[in-house]
Amino acid sequence: xxxxxxxxxxxxxxxxxxxxxxxxxxxxxxxxxxxxxxxxxxxxxxxxxxxxxxxxxxxxxxxxxxxxxxxxxxxxxxxxxxxxxxxxxxxxxxxxxxxxxxxxxxxxxxxxxxxxxxxxxxxxxxxxxxxxxxxxxxxxxxxxxxxxxxxxxxxxxxxxxxxxxxxxxxxxxxxxxxxxxxxxxxxxxxxxxxxxxxxxxxxxxxxxxxxxxxxxxxxxxxxxxxxxxxxxxxxxxxxxxxxxxxxxxxxxxxxxxxxxxxxxxxxxxxxxxxxxxxxxxxxxxxxxxxxxxxxxxxxxxxxxxxxxxxxxxxxxxxxxxxxxxxxxxxxxxxxxxxxxxxxxxxxxxxxxxxxxxxxxxxxxxxxxxxxxxxxxxxxxxxxxxxxxxxxxxxxxxxxxxxxxxxxxxxxxxxxxxxxxxxxxxxxxxxxxxx
Ligand code: LLP
Numbered sequence: 001x002x003x004x005x006x007x008x009x010x011x012x013x014x015x016x017x018x019x020x021x022x023x024x025x026x027x028x029x030x031x032x033x034x035x036x037x038x039x040x041x042x043x044x045x046x047x048x049x050x051x052x053x054x055x056x057x058x059x060x061x062x063x064x065x066x067x068x069x070x071x072x073x074x075x076x077x078x079x080x081x082x083x084x085x086x087x088x089x090x091x092x093x094x095x096x097x098x099x100x101x102x103x104x105x106x107x108x109x110x111x112x113x114x115x116x117x118x119x120x121x122x123x124x125x126x127x128x129x130x131x132x133x134x135x136x137x138x139x140x141x142x143x144x145x146x147x148x149x150x151x152x153x154x155x156x157x158x159x160x161x162x163x164x165x166x167x168x169x170x171x172x173x174x175x176x177x178x179x180x181x182x183x184x185x186x187x188x189x190x191x192x193x194x195x196x197x198x199x200x201x202x203x204x205x206x207x208x209x210x211x212x213x214x215x216x217x218x219x220x221x222x223x224x225x226x227x228x229x230x231x232x233x234x235x236x237x238x239x240x241x242x243x244x245x246x247x248x249x250x251x252x253x254x255x256x257x258x259x260x261x262x263x264x265x266x267x268x269x270x271x272x273x274x275x276x277x278x279x280x281x282x283x284x285x286x287x288x289x290x291x292x293x294x295x296x297x298x299x300x301x302x303x304x305x306x307x308x309x310x311x312x313x314x315x316x317x318x319x320x321x322x323x324x325x326x327x328x329x330x331x332x333x334x335x336x337x338x339x340x341x342x343x344x345x346x347x348x349x350x351x352x353x354x355x356x357x358x359x360x361x362x363x364x365x366x367x368x369x370x371x372x373x374x375x376x377x378x379x380x381x382x383x384x385x386x387x388x389x390x391x392x393x394x395x396x397x398x399x400x401x402x403x404x405x406x407x408x409x410x411x412x413x414x415x416x417x418x419x420x421x422x423x424x425x426x427x428x429x430x431x432x433x434x
Contacts (some may be wrong), residue, residue, distance in 0.1 A: 005382070007292050010262070012345075013371055014021040015297070015338040015380050017404035023339035025252075025404055026378050029413050031301040032318035034389045035296035036068075038076050040295040043342040045080055048287060051265035059280045062106045064246050065091050067288025068296075072405050072414045074098045077291075083126075085246070085286040089119045089255050102126060106243060108205075108285060113276055114392070118142050119179040127154040127241060127284070130204040131179055133188045134200065143198040148217040154203030154243060155185045159224045160349050162216045163247070166329050173223075174209030179206070182228060186330040189235040204228060207245025209288060220243070220265040226275040239281060244268050246286035250293040253332050254385055262289070296385030298323050299338055300403075302377045303355070314373050319354030320328050320361040321395040323381060324389050329359040332366040335364050335372050337382040346372040352379065356396050394420030 009016040016022065018037035025035055052059045062083035065074055069091075075098040083104030084095035095105050102124040109116070110131045117135075120128050121143045128151065129135040136153050143151035156183065158179030161172040163190065171178045180188075185204075193201045206221050222244060229239040251258040272283055300318035307313070327332035335352055350369060353362040363381055373379075392401045400418035404411050 002350045004298065007037045007295070008297070008382075010336050013337050013340040013343050015336060016299055017297055019409045020411050022297065023113045023378060025406075025411055026299045026301065026338065028411070029402055029404050030417065031299050031378065032316075032322045032401050033299045034296055034384065034401055035299060035411075036070060036073060036292075036296040036385060036403065036405045038072060038295075038405050038407040039218035041073055041292055042076060042080055044291045044295070045077055045082060048167060048261055048265075048285075048291060049081070051261045052269045052283070052285065054182065055265050056278070056283055057267060060104055060105060060282060060284045061291075062243075062284055062286050063291060064286050066390055068292040068388070069094065069390045070403050070405070070414060071098065072412075073292065073295075080352030084282070085259050085288070086430065091114055092098060092119055092123050092125065096123065099228060106154075106205075110179075110284070111135060114138070114142065118146060120239075121146055121148050121151045124148075125152075127152050127203050127205070127243065129154040129156045129203075131156050133180060133184055133192075136188060136199070137192070138358040140196040140199040148356045149198055151199040152203065153199050153201045153242060154294075155201065156207070157182055157185055157187075157225070157228060159206060159208075159221065161208045161217060161221055161224070161416050163209045163212040164207045164214060168329055169210040170208075171210075172206075173200065182224075183226065186235065187236070188326065189232050189237040193235065193237050195259075196352040202239070204239055205284060207247060210247050211249040213249040213251075213259040214266040215259055215263050218264060219271050222268050222271040223275070226272065226277045229277050229281070239277070242272070242277070242281045243285060243286065244283035246288050246290075247267035248290040249263060249289055250289050250383065250386065252293075252334070292385035294383050295387060296383075296388060297338075298381040298384040300379050300381065300387060302373055302375055302379065303372050304351075304375060307393075314350040314352045314378060314379070316352060316363070318363070318381070318401070319356040319396065319398060320358065321356060321393045321398050322354070322401040323384060324393075325387060325393050327358070328365050333363065333384060335367050336382060337369050338378040340371045340377040341374055342372055344372055345370060355398075357396070381434035389415070395419070397423060
């Protein structure tokens with residue numbers, strides 16, 4: 001089922017987001033332009049928080065910054081009580097500036113550098129999720145050399161749980177690069193954990209993939225985590241934090257399965273509340289996509305309309321560098337007219353594509369938009385809030401896409417169009433000889 005999108009009003013040739021007319025936003029700030037409704041982000045966050053805490057009170061949603069790192073988004077979430085799941089030094093700094101307490105930060109990633117680990121240790125991040133036993137040893141050695149006592153290690157455990165999702169988004173299988181095998185975690189806790197000099201193993205983490213809609217996957221993951229926490233107790237390792245990752249899917253198409261938030265909460269927080277470990281740990285969730293996916297549209301202007309064989313192309317000013325999900329995963333995103341010069345109805349279908357010289361730079365094929373398009377019209381690519389602006393780049397030396405927010409009927413340009421690094425570089429002066 002496609003999300004209800006109560007914050008959008010979609011007319012035949014007009015689109016409003018958060019009550020603000022998108023044509024005026026495109027005129028004011030230019031295109032391509034991401035527009036995020038901050039109220040919608042908070043509404044989804046509140047919904048998730050309420051569903052989880054109704055089943056288990058001690059819950060932290062550490063929002064996955066990689067899904068949307070717009071500062072106004074992450075700081076609004078922080079003010080609402082969200083923690084931060086981050087994977088880089090800039091992520092730590094952003095979370096700090098957004099007002100997230102270090103204890104509510106989670107540092108993830110399968111291949112962290114020593115510099116990144118040191119930054120996380122110095123910042124006092126609440127949980128550094130190690131993805132190998134060597135990484136746990138490194139965290140200990142680094143915190144010892146930095147004279148930081150009590151760096152907190154979690155193990156990202158690979159339970160070999162296979163979730164049905166796009167192959168590029170699955171992370172839970174045994175052979176994947178993610179996590180540590182259960183057996184190795186037990187062995188480490190038995191032989192080494194008590195001997196650590198400065199760090200402590202205090203948590204377990206698991207994330208089986210993104211865009212997952214099967215409640216059984218989440219239930220099994222929760223049960224595996226509880227089982228392992230029980231087993232670790234015998235080794236003297238007290239698990240004080242269970243992190244169930246993110247991954248809750250969002251229905252981009254009518255055919256996509258939707259796992260309602262209440263069912264997700266039941267499979268995770270609900271199962272946990274009924275388990276032997278209930279009351280003994282904080283439950284952490286690293287939701288990203290579900291919170292922000294439908295908060296944002298990407299506005300793009302039609303540069304040219306042309307026919308090629310049987311295909312009618314609408315060539316727009318956003319490219320795969322601005323929004324890469326369709327090119328990278330074959331992802332479907334609904335496209336609607338935001339404003340068209342002609343309101344005449346039309347059954348014409350369009351292939352909507354960008355300016356980059358690659359055949360994958362296509363946002364949608366055979367789309368019936370209900371109107372006939374012409375130069376200067378504005379289209380909106382919907383549900384672009386997760387992994388949209390955060391994955392944009394300056395490929396083709398195109399400027400980094402601008403981001404605007406709307407809130408209480410007002411708008412602001414929060415991330416201006418950025419030029420690619422080096423575009424103004426002067427040729428190096430040759431040293432004068434002689
Ligand atoms: N935690 C970990 C360890 C992760 O790797 C991820 C996402 C999340 C949490 C957040 O997952 P979410 O709730 O957003 O599904 N670029 C892809 C998605 C990549 C997901 C990477 N990891 C896309 O556009 O679909």
